[in-house]
Amino acid sequence: MTGAKILVECLKREGVGAIFGYPGGVVLPIFDELYDSDIKFILTRHEQGAAHAADGYSRATGKIGVCLATSGPGATNLVTGIATAYMDSIPMVAITGQVKTFLIGSDAFQEADITGVTRPVTKHNFLVKDVKDLALIIREAFFIASTGRPGPVLIDLPVDVQQAETEFVWPEDVQIRGYKPTYFGHPGQIKKAARLISQAKQPVIYAGGGVITSGAHRELKELAEKIKAPVAMTLMGLGGFPGTHELSLGMLGMHGTAYANHAIMGADLIIAVGARFDDRVTGRLDAFAPHAKIVHIDIDPASISKNVKVEVPVVGDAKNILGQLIEEIKKAPDISAWLKTVEDWRKRHPLHYKDNDKIKPQYVVEQIYDLTKGDAIITTEVGQNQMWAAQWYKYLHPRSLISSGGLGTMGFGFPAAMGAKVACPDKTVIDIAGDGSIQMNIQELATCVCNKINVKVAILNNGYLGMVRQWQELFYKRRYSQVCIYAPDFVKLAESYGAVGILVTRKEEVRPAIERALSVDNTVFMDFRVEPEENVFPMVPAGKAINEIIGGLA
Amino acid sequence: MRHTISVLVENKFGVLARIAGLFSARGYNIASLAVSETMDPEISYMTIVVEAEDVKVLEQIKKQLNKLIDVITVTDFTKKEHIDREMILAKVNYSAKEKVKLEGLFDKYVGKIIKAKGDTAIIEAVGDQGQIKALLDQLDKFGVKELVRTGRLAIAE
Ligand SMILES: Cc1ncc(C[n+]2csc(CCOP(=O)(O)OP(=O)(O)O)c2C)c(N)n1
Ligand SMILES: [Mg+2]
Numbered sequence: 001m002t003g004a005k006i007l008v009e010c011l012k013r014e015g016v017g018a019i020f021g022y023p024g025g026v027v028l029p030i031f032d033e034l035y036d037s038d039i040k041f042i043l044t045r046h047e048q049g050a051a052h053a054a055d056g057y058s059r060a061t062g063k064i065g066v067c068l069a070t071s072g073p074g075a076t077n078l079v080t081g082i083a084t085a086y087m088d089s090i091p092m093v094a095i096t097g098q099v100k101t102f103l104i105g106s107d108a109f110q111e112a113d114i115t116g117v118t119r120p121v122t123k124h125n126f127l128v129k130d131v132k133d134l135a136l137i138i139r140e141a142f143f144i145a146s147t148g149r150p151g152p153v154l155i156d157l158p159v160d161v162q163q164a165e166t167e168f169v170w171p172e173d174v175q176i177r178g179y180k181p182t183y184f185g186h187p188g189q190i191k192k193a194a195r196l197i198s199q200a201k202q203p204v205i206y207a208g209g210g211v212i213t214s215g216a217h218r219e220l221k222e223l224a225e226k227i228k229a230p231v232a233m234t235l236m237g238l239g240g241f242p243g244t245h246e247l248s249l250g251m252l253g254m255h256g257t258a259y260a261n262h263a264i265m266g267a268d269l270i271i272a273v274g275a276r277f278d279d280r281v282t283g284r285l286d287a288f289a290p291h292a293k294i295v296h297i298d299i300d301p302a303s304i305s306k307n308v309k310v311e312v313p314v315v316g317d318a319k320n321i322l323g324q325l326i327e328e329i330k331k332a333p334d335i336s337a338w339l340k341t342v343e344d345w346r347k348r349h350p351l352h353y354k355d356n357d358k359i360k361p362q363y364v365v366e367q368i369y370d371l372t373k374g375d376a377i378i379t380t381e382v383g384q385n386q387m388w389a390a391q392w393y394k395y396l397h398p399r400s401l402i403s404s405g406g407l408g409t410m411g412f413g414f415p416a417a418m419g420a421k422v423a424c425p426d427k428t429v430i431d432i433a434g435d436g437s438i439q440m441n442i443q444e445l446a447t448c449v450c451n452k453i454n455v456k457v458a459i460l461n462n463g464y465l466g467m468v469r470q471w472q473e474l475f476y477k478r479r480y481s482q483v484c485i486y487a488p489d490f491v492k493l494a495e496s497y498g499a500v501g502i503l504v505t506r507k508e509e510v511r512p513a514i515e516r517a518l519s520v521d522n523t524v525f526m527d528f529r530v531e532p533e534e535n536v537f538p539m540v541p542a543g544k545a546i547n548e549i550i551g552g553l554a
Numbered sequence: 555m556r557h558t559i560s561v562l563v564e565n566k567f568g569v570l571a572r573i574a575g576l577f578s579a580r581g582y583n584i585a586s587l588a589v590s591e592t593m594d595p596e597i598s599y600m601t602i603v604v605e606a607e608d609v610k611v612l613e614q615i616k617k618q619l620n621k622l623i624d625v626i627t628v629t630d631f632t633k634k635e636h637i638d639r640e641m642i643l644a645k646v647n648y649s650a651k652e653k654v655k656l657e658g659l660f661d662k663y664v665g666k667i668i669k670a671k672g673d674t675a676i677i678e679a680v681g682d683q684g685q686i687k688a689l690l691d692q693l694d695k696f697g698v699k700e701l702v703r704t705g706r707l708a709i710a711e
Contacts, residue, residue, distance in 0.1 A: 119572060120579050124623045127568070144623060178564060178626040302617035305610065 024070020051081020087406025210274015411440025
């Protein structure tokens with residue numbers, strides 16, 4: 001078999017449902033094989049779109065997203081998408097073509113050292129030099145991407161290796177001696193954690209994306225209900241615990257709810273599950289949760305004690321460990337006084353915005369929630385739109401929010417929505433977008449229309465790079481430098497691609513527009529002309545303690 | 555504080571770049587690095603001397619190294635009985651007058667004059683950190699024109 005055929009055969013055996021990609025010179029042998037294959041191939045309009053789509057596919061399902069690009073510019077165009085997946089621990093396999101092995105290093109046409117370029121933004125990467133190694137490398141790539149703390153893996157495949165022939169042997173088993181993730185919590189650590197929990201008077205559960213990756217949402221709910229601890233989530237953790245649950249504090253951190261931040265600051269015990277104490281969550285580190293002991297559950301030992309001091313580290317898979325922990329906790333602590341305090345914060349500092357007869361972006365998000373009954377997959381771009389989507393939509397299920405948390409990549413949401421829709425064709429998929437971000441991968445409209453991938457895009461069009469404008473307003477004396485962003489006529493633009501565009505300039509048109517968008521069988525751009533200078537509150541300025549909140553206390 | 559750690563890695567191309575990249579990306583400092591094959595040609599052994607202001611940083615370095623797929627084991631010698639050695643080659647000023655004095659150094663230190671030509675002698679020496687430092691202080695009195703060092707090697711007892 002040729003290398004190209006082996007690749008396609010392996011992808012099939014790995015259960016790959018779709019490939020997102022773009023052709024080019026050195027991947028011709030692969031595309032020739034794909035011509036006869038029944039693996040679905042989605043031709044995007046930009047390799048960045050392919051990478052984000054593969055990522056969105058993965059986030060929506062937990063399955064491994066796959067993207068494919070040619071060497072040189074094709075490969076470098078994937079990099080932002082790979083880095084985005086890396087920062088959020090998303091399993092993905094990126095395949096790139098490479099110039100012939102004997103030309104590598106000669107500055108050949110369309111040569112880029114992509115394994116060198118992606119080394120810091122992949123979990124691992126491979127340059128295949130011998131076709132005999134190919135099958136095993138593909139197996140290892142899928143294994144590494146999806147196990148332990150997941151992440152993107154890149155395989156760089158020179159064109160002569162694609163053409164070379166060898167006997168195909170499917171490696172049944174993968175053994176990598178330097179890679180042995182821990183899945184079950186150490187019983188001694190579980191005991192210690194259980195003891196701390198039983199003694200706690202003011203516990204808070206702090207849940208991150210690891211809950212979703214590991215599928216630990218049921219166990220998380222069981223634990224929270226068993227010990228009656230309130231649950232604060234990171235952006236990545238939203239959906240890991242139902243947003244409508246009485247113990248849910250919503251999101252914490254820079255734009256988190258005031259009550260989540262007060263709760264974490266007042267806690268005497270933080271049970272961190274699959275979260276990494278990112279600076280957007282902790283605020284000023286030396287002022288973070290001064291009274292709290294910390295139990296930290298994470299599959300990545302390097303995430304533990306990286307930023308904060310941890311009393312009880314428990315390394316392993318969140319689902320297993322929470323299960324072990326629930327068994328081990330014999331006596332739930334009595335924390336009724338604490339819950340009262342938390343409820344009091346919730347009543348005194350609710351999430352709110354000043355509604356009026358203009359279109360408030362928060363209102364738009366609320367209406368989307370109302371009309372989808374929380375049952376859609378929401379993707380977001382980056383900026384204010386992302387924070388409003390996090391605050392005002394209630395995520396009831398894991399994998400219902402898909403957002404670039406770690407890298408904060410503008411242009412992510414639309415192609416990610418596309419990938420999510422390919423993965424879950426029966427789901428409504430809505431990208432809550434900004435007018436700036438949507439312009440970063442807007443070319444994917446063509447991909448959506450051609451392939452009938454009907455995603456809905458709700459553009460919160462404020463005429464600004466709103467989040468940057470907000471910082472300039474608050475911290476740079478309203479000196480608006482390069483944040484006023486001209487946008488095209490989104491309705492005409494959508495129509496020119498064969499999609500549907502809806503312009504919304506009045507508040508009473510908001511609901512009907514969403515209803516119409518949800519009912520038409522096409523990709524839809526909704527252009528909501530929202531209040532231009534609306535700000536995201538509450539807000540903790542960068543570098544402040546997370547209970548030094550501005551704007552949210554009114 | 556300097557710490558000596560050793561890392562067993564898969565002997566594959568790009569491994570050194572991964573290790574070096576990890577240190578530079580995360581802002582850790584390498585004081586010295588020695589790499590070579592082991593008896594098993596598929597495995598390389600690295601001795602790395604790292605600069606870490608506190609235990610937390612050292613712990614992170616070890617954890618991050620362990621995360622690399624090609625890293626098989628990481629050993630920290632900070633609290634472990636071990637032997638460490640470094641070899642140096644140095645060109646020092648040389649004259650017939652000082653010959654005896656220079657040779658006399660090697661009664662105390664492990665090393666020798668490999669070659670003496672004109673006004674330069676090339677010296678090799680091996681020792682632990684303390685010995686090498688002491689020897690270099692001595693050699694400095696003659697005038698060191700050029701110095702190369704292997705970096706530290708370490709092996710557990
Ligand atoms: C690729 C990229 N470039 C720049 C930024 C910095 N940035 C963060 S938010 C933002 C503004 C986003 O504007 P828009 O999409 O209109 O969203 P809004 O904040 O107005 O809702 C910018 C420029 C980024 N996150 N990603
Ligand atoms: Mg905007």
